[in-house]
Amino acid sequence: MNAEKRYQIFSRLREHNPEPKTELEYQSPFELLIAVLLSAQATDVSVNKATRKLFAVANTPEKMLALGVEGVKHYIRTIGLFNTKAENVIKTCARLLDEHQGEIPQTREALEKLPGVGRKTANVVLNTAFRQPAMAVDTHIFRVSNRTGIAKGKNVLEVEQRLMRLVPKEFLLDAHHWLILHGRYICTARKPRCNACLIEDLCEFKEKTD
Numbered sequence: 001m002n003a004e005k006r007y008q009i010f011s012r013l014r015e016h017n018p019e020p021k022t023e024l025e026y027q028s029p030f031e032l033l034i035a036v037l038l039s040a041q042a043t044d045v046s047v048n049k050a051t052r053k054l055f056a057v058a059n060t061p062e063k064m065l066a067l068g069v070e071g072v073k074h075y076i077r078t079i080g081l082f083n084t085k086a087e088n089v090i091k092t093c094a095r096l097l098d099e100h101q102g103e104i105p106q107t108r109e110a111l112e113k114l115p116g117v118g119r120k121t122a123n124v125v126l127n128t129a130f131r132q133p134a135m136a137v138d139t140h141i142f143r144v145s146n147r148t149g150i151a152k153g154k155n156v157l158e159v160e161q162r163l164m165r166l167v168p169k170e171f172l173l174d175a176h177h178w179l180i181l182h183g184r185y186i187c188t189a190r191k192p193r194c195n196a197c198l199i200e201d202l203c204e205f206k207e208k209t210d
Contacts, residue, residue, distance in 0.1 A: 001148070001149040001150060001204055003166075003168070005202050006150060006166060006167065006168065007168050008199075008202055009148070009150065009199045009202050009203075010167065010168060010171035010175060010178065011171075012198045012199055012202075013171075013178040013182065013198065013199070014171065014174070014178070016198055017178065017181070019174075020174050020177035020178050020181060021177065022044075022124070022128050022177060023044040023045075023048075024036065024039060024044050024047060024048065024051075025048045025051060025052065026051075026055075027055070027059065028059065029104040029125065029129035029130070030059070030060060030061060030096075030104055031051070031055055031059060032124075032125060032128060032129045033092070033104055033111075033114075033117070033121075033125050033129075034051070034054075034055075034064070034089060034092075035047055035048075035051050036121045036124045036125060037085065037088060037089060037092065037116050037117060037121055038050065038051065038076060038079055038085055038089075040081065040085075040121075041080050041081060042079045042080050042081075046078060046079055047079060049078065050075055050076045050078055050079055051075075053075050054072070054075035054076065057075075058071075058072075060102065061092075061093040061094075061096045061097050061102045062093075062097065062102065064089060064090070064093045065090060065093040065094060065097065067090075068090065069086050069087055069090050070086075072086040072089050072090060073086040084116075085116065087115075088115045088116025088117075089116070091114075091115035091116070092114045092115050092116060092117065095113075095114055095115065096114070104125065104129065106126070106130050106132070107126075108122045108123070108126060108134070111125055111126070119157075119160075120136045120137065120138060120156070121136070122134075123135060123136035123137075123160075123176075124136040124176075127173070127176050128176075128177075131173060133164070133172045133173055134176070135160045135163045135164055135167075135175065135176050136160075136176055137156045137157075137159050137160045137163070138180065139183075139189075140179065140180045140182075140183025140184055140187075141159065141163075141176070141179045141180055141183060142156055142159050143183055143187065143189060144179050144182055144183040144187045145159045145162070145163060145179065146159070147187060147192070147203070147205045148187070148199070148202075148203040148204060148205060149203070149204030149205070150163070150166070150167075150179075151163045151166050151167075163175065163179075182199075186198075191209055192205070192208075192209055193209070194208040194209045195209070
């Protein structure tokens, strides 16, 4: 795909949704970190349902730590892998207090040292909470990038690096959200909704649906 097409694609996505937001509910960088940590292999809807009650009682590392692993489990048992996630939440809160005075670090290296926080989670926090150019490639972004031809890659890291290089700079801060939402609602896994797609004429996917 050429640079002009990419520019047109992101121009249209921006025009349609000028201020895209994550669908995870949060009020602070700490809440976002915990929500993203809980969202692995779970839907944003299921995470929001659990965190509404959890954050009402524990919205800081100190309060979360006070709940303990069993206390956290009580609120998140409707989410997949809740046992491991509860342990990671508590370990992460302990480390935030020990090493970062309870603040959320603003570098990928420091974030990735937190238990249960991988590259994708770190990128979401950097981009969404701290407005740093970062690309958290999930299954939606991986699919849309490859299917459309925006940034093809054999694995998540390859797609991330290509997107960071190929997305025009003026769109970089919000590209992550546009691509996720596009993959979630339009360019869906089993059957893309090409007839409802804003960028159908620019997309290089050969097997378009009616």
